Amino acid sequence: MSRLVLIILAIFLPPVAVFLKKGIMPAFWINVVLTLIFFIPGVVHALWVVTKDKS
Numbered sequence: 001m002s003r004l005v006l007i008i009l010a011i012f013l014p015p016v017a018v019f020l021k022k023g024i025m026p027a028f029w030i031n032v033v034l035t036l037i038f039f040i041p042g043v044v045h046a047l048w049v050v051t052k053d054k055s
Contacts, residue, residue: 006050014039014046021050 009017018031027049035042 003050007047010046010050011043014042017046018049 006017006021009020014035015028015032018028022028027045031042031045031049034045
């Protein structure tokens, strides 16, 4: 998936972006919890996961 598309998804739908990048891994569940607690930490975490060089 294009990195630009993942960044846009990370801003609007953080768990979806993390799921597309990592699948059902602990990073996905951490992002779901962060997004449910408060939206901004979920966005920051998703952007971090999506922009990391390793997949």
